[in-house]
Amino acid sequence: MRLQSLVKDTFVTGKIQPTLPQITIPPSIGTPDNVSTTIVDTSALPHERATLNKEIKKSNVILLVYSDPYSYERVALFWMPHFRSLGVNVPVVLCANKSDQTSSTPTDQIVEDEILPLMAEFKEIDSCIRTSAREHQSINEVFFLCQKAVTDPIAPLFDSKDSSLKPACVSALQRIFYLCDQDQDDYLSDKEIHDFQIKCFDKPLSDLDLSNIKTSIQRHLPDSVTEKGITQSGFILLNKLFAEKGRHETIWLILRTFHYTDSLSLQSSFLSPKFDVPVNSSAELSPAGYRFFVDLFLLHDKDNDGGLSPSELSALFAPTPGGLPAQWQENDFPSCTVRNDANYVTLQGWLAQWSMTTFTSYRTTLAYLAYLGFDSSPSTSSSHTSTLEALTITKPRKRPSRPRRRRVPPVSRTVLQAFVLGAPNSGKSTLLSTFLSRPSPPSQTYSPSLQPRNAVNTVELPGGKQVTLILSELGDHEPSILDNAAKIAQCDILLYTYDSSDADSFAYVVNLREKYKDHLDNLPLLFVATKADRDRVRQDCETQPEEYAAELGVQKPLHVSVAWESVSELFVQVAEVGLNPGSAYPKGEGERDGDGEGTIGYWVAAGAVCVVAAAVVGIWRRMST
Numbered sequence: 001m002r003l004q005s006l007v008k009d010t011f012v013t014g015k016i017q018p019t020l021p022q023i024t025i026p027p028s029i030g031t032p033d034n035v036s037t038t039i040v041d042t043s044a045l046p047h048e049r050a051t052l053n054k055e056i057k058k059s060n061v062i063l064l065v066y067s068d069p070y071s072y073e074r075v076a077l078f079w080m081p082h083f084r085s086l087g088v089n090v091p092v093v094l095c096a097n098k099s100d101q102t103s104s105t106p107t108d109q110i111v112e113d114e115i116l117p118l119m120a121e122f123k124e125i126d127s128c129i130r131t132s133a134r135e136h137q138s139i140n141e142v143f144f145l146c147q148k149a150v151t152d153p154i155a156p157l158f159d160s161k162d163s164s165l166k167p168a169c170v171s172a173l174q175r176i177f178y179l180c181d182q183d184q185d186d187y188l189s190d191k192e193i194h195d196f197q198i199k200c201f202d203k204p205l206s207d208l209d210l211s212n213i214k215t216s217i218q219r220h221l222p223d224s225v226t227e228k229g230i231t232q233s234g235f236i237l238l239n240k241l242f243a244e245k246g247r248h249e250t251i252w253l254i255l256r257t258f259h260y261t262d263s264l265s266l267q268s269s270f271l272s273p274k275f276d277v278p279v280n281s282s283a284e285l286s287p288a289g290y291r292f293f294v295d296l297f298l299l300h301d302k303d304n305d306g307g308l309s310p311s312e313l314s315a316l317f318a319p320t321p322g323g324l325p326a327q328w329q330e331n332d333f334p335s336c337t338v339r340n341d342a343n344y345v346t347l348q349g350w351l352a353q354w355s356m357t358t359f360t361s362y363r364t365t366l367a368y369l370a371y372l373g374f375d376s377s378p379s380t381s382s383s384h385t386s387t388l389e390a391l392t393i394t395k396p397r398k399r400p401s402r403p404r405r406r407r408v409p410p411v412s413r414t415v416l417q418a419f420v421l422g423a424p425n426s427g428k429s430t431l432l433s434t435f436l437s438r439p440s441p442p443s444q445t446y447s448p449s450l451q452p453r454n455a456v457n458t459v460e461l462p463g464g465k466q467v468t469l470i471l472s473e474l475g476d477h478e479p480s481i482l483d484n485a486a487k488i489a490q491c492d493i494l495l496y497t498y499d500s501s502d503a504d505s506f507a508y509v510v511n512l513r514e515k516y517k518d519h520l521d522n523l524p525l526l527f528v529a530t531k532a533d534r535d536r537v538r539q540d541c542e543t544q545p546e547e548y549a550a551e552l553g554v555q556k557p558l559h560v561s562v563a564w565e566s567v568s569e570l571f572v573q574v575a576e577v578g579l580n581p582g583s584a585y586p587k588g589e590g591e592r593d594g595d596g597e598g599t600i601g602y603w604v605a606a607g608a609v610c611v612v613a614a615a616v617v618g619i620w621r622r623m624s625t
Contacts, residue, residue, distance in 0.1 A: 019043050025143065037147050053086055060150045061090055061126075063142065067097040072114060080122045091126035091149040094118060095142050099130040120161055126154055127246070152252040156264055158243040165240050168264040169251070173239055175319040176258050177232045179373035184299050184315075187229035200257045216241060259370070271367045273388055280396040280489070283362035284415050285355060289390030292374050297350050307344025320371040325364050327357060336454050338436055348458055355468040356456040359415045360490070362391060397492075408582040416578035417470040417490060421478070422497035423508030424448050427530035427562070428473045431497065434562045435471055435571055449475045459575045467575045471495070482516045492578040494525040498545065500559060501534035507541040510548065524577055524584030527557035528570065534561075553587035 025037040040059070042052045056062065064079055066072045075094070083092070094115065107130065115128040126149040131138045154160075157169045165173070180196045181188060188196065190210065197205040214225045217234045220241075224234030242250045259270040277283050285293070300316040301308060308316065317323045324333060337356075338349030345353070358365040369387040395412045420428045425448075432455035453473045460466050472491075474481050481487045496513075499505040509527070513520050527549055529536075536559075539545060545557045560567050577584045 019048075035147065035151060037143065039143070056083065056086055056088055059088070059090055061146045062088075062092045063095060063146050064092050065095045065097050067101075072096075075118060076121065080118075080124065083124065090124075091153055091155060092122070092124045093142065093145050093149055094125050094128040096128070096130045098132060098134075099137060100132040100135050123155065123161075148249060152249040153262065154243065154248045156262065157248055157251055158240075163244065165236065165243060169239075169255075170236060172255055172258075172260055172264050173236055174232060175371075176254065177235045178319045179258070179375075185228065187226065187231060188235060189229040192229065200254050213238065266370065270387075271370050272363055273366065273386060275362065275366065275388055275391065277362065277393055278396055280398070282394050282397075282413060282415065282490075283358050283365075283391050284394060284413070285358050285365075286390055286392040289354075289358075289365075289369070289374075289392075290351060292369070292390060293351060293354050294347065296372065297347050305340070305342070305344070307340040307342060307346050308350065309342070309344050313345075316372075319373070320368060325357065325368060327361055327364055328353070331454050336436075337456050338458075339438070349456075352456045352458055352468050355415050356454065356470050358391065359417065359468075359470065365391065408585070410580050411492070411578065413492075413579070414466070415468045415470070416492040416575060417472060418493045418495045418574055418578065419481075419491045420471050420473050420495045420497060421482075421509070421512060422530075423499070423502075423505045425502070426497045426499045426505050426508070428497055429453070430562050431528075431530070431570075432471050432473055434567055435469075449473055451475050452477050452481075457571075459571050461572060461575060461579075467579065469571060469575050469578070471574075482512075482519060485519060488519045488523065491523060493574060493581065493584065494520060494523050495528060495574060496525060497528045497530050498539070498557075499531050500529040500536045501531050503537045503540040506539040506545050506548075510541055510543070521586055524581035525552075525554060525586060526574060526577055526584065527554070529557045529559045530561070532559040532561040533563045551587075554584055 020041040022041075023039045025039065027036055040055050042048070042055055044052070062083065064075060066075055080092070096110065096114065110130070111128070119125045119128065127145050129138055129142050129145055131142050133139065157166060158164070159166055177188065178184075180192055182192055182195075183189075193210060194205055197203070214230065217230065217237055218225045221234055221237055224231045224237065230238075239251050239254070242248060255264070259267045261267055275283075296316060297308065300312045302312060303309075314323065333353065334343070334345040334349060337353045338346050340346050354365065366387050369390050374387050374390050397411055397413070398408055420431060422428050429449050432453060435455050435457055452475045455471045457469060458466050459469045496509045498509055527545060529545065543551065549556045558570060558573065560570050
């Protein structure tokens with residue numbers, strides 16, 4: 001009867017079919033989210049049970065109708081258990097039809113006596129409504145509820161038994177509050193509420209509407225509205241009131257604006273958008289990305305001491321799952337970057353850390369940009385923004401074949417990575433600590449580095465250009481990393497260290513290069529003689545470091561000591577070689593024997609000498625004549 005009333009828009013008094021054919025409501029008839037709705041009428045007769053079960057399993061929502069005490073009893077005794085036995089998990093809209101026959105009974109009484117007990121017992125029941133086909137009462141509304149139960153389900157948001165928002169919904173709304181609280185003062189000011197209104201609903205909020213919202217909140221939580229604005233508790237309460245009044249589509253609109261799915265998780269396409277980095281290229285933060293992380297740092301440095309304390313970091317990462325990225329925890333953040341005297345990460349260290357994260361794991365950066373609310377247009381619809389705006393891709397780095405190495409063009413990058421290799425106790429860890437302006441205290445007991453360790457900092461080159469440099473000590477993972485072509489490809493320069501006061505130290509470098517020759521010969525390099533403040537000894541190997549470097553055609557070893565202030569020049573030179581690697585590539589065997597580019601250079605030089613000599617002879621003869 002309701003289907004006929006819906007189609008005919010009037011009560012049908014004549015004889016009707018026991019089961020009506022399938023009906024499709026097109027999107028044009030005011031349906032939520034502009035979707036089509038197909039209505040399938042079914043029969044409860046025993047011989048139609050197979051067809052009924054088939055249609056139930058195919059459905060997205062079930063409209064269950066009762067109209068008298070008998071059919072009401074069957075809701076709890078037969079229908080709801082039957083749905084569960086079929087294993088379906090779809091919302092059920094309960095409809096009390098023929099309400100015109102019970103008009104003498106107050107609606108509140110019927111809701112309390114009939115509907116609320118059923119909703120308390122069966123969580124599948126999404127909503128309830130009273131209708132009358134004869135009086136054409138709530139006919140359109142009942143099908144609208146069915147549509148809304150699918151497009152905007154109440155079950156993930158609200159627990160009707162406890163009359164409270166569910167934890168996952170509260171967590172999502174807390175994150176949204178955090179993102180909208182642009183000055184992080186724990187209040188949504190009038191301006192922030194207006195920005196929120198435009199972002200979610202694409203229309204302004206009048207002063208009267210805002211006043212009414214505040215009044216509604218204050219009626220339940222007086223302390224949640226102050227001169228500063230609405231607190232987080234007040235914001236959560238407002239959404240609870242929406243749910244209680246059946247306006248859960250408003251909550252869903254808010255959640256979906258901030259990229260939440262129907263399961264209240266963030267969309268995977270939002271956390272990990274398509275972003276492919278070509279071979280020999282790398283990902284770096286764009287100016288917009290750096291600006292976002294600068295603003296985030298300044299916003300949470302509440303005491304303006306130039307560093308983020310543990311409590312400030314905790315507040316900053318509040319909208320993320322698990323706080324600090326797992327990669328940061330593995331690298332023992334903030335010990336891997338620049339800190340102040342209180343051991344708090346500075347702005348320089350903060351930006352360097354994100355530069356390293358983007359270089360080594362850009363998908364982590366993209367996910368955290370999404371969690372932390374990167375938004376190029378805060379007061380406009382989020383559908384027009386993308387976290388990809390915070391990243392950029394560098395030009396491919398050229399790794400030429402051996403005969404053309406000296407002609408390698410400069411590298412157009414601002415983030416470089418150097419692998420620090422060398423024998424145990426050759427000073428690798430001390431170099432990393434010095435790079436962070438944290439020299440290791442003198443110790444009589446040597447403690448080897450077992451786990452890989454990174455140190456990242458900004459290096460200023462002559463002329464003022466700044467480069468983010470990552471120094472990586474490989475620890476016990478050295479063999480597996482050096483034998484992995486993909487890992488080696490991430491490296492820009494190899495830094496070979498040896499203890500100039502230990503006769504056995506350089507032999508480790510020679511053996512290492514011979515063992516992983518196929519991979520290591522394809523990278524530019526520098527040799528570093530550490531502990532130069534001590535007495536220098538002859539190395540116990542066939543070729544001394546200076547001769548070895550000369551054979552490779554690279555710069556002779558740099559002698560440094562962490563006790564000298566000039567050690568900082570080492571890091572500048574590492575960065576310069578990373579940007580201009582041509583002269584730091586080792587020569588091949590043929591080049592060392594006089595073949596290839598070295599031989600060509602020799603003959604070019606010899607030819608030039610001959611030309612000059614001939615010119616001198618010609619001039620002498622002319623003058624003699």
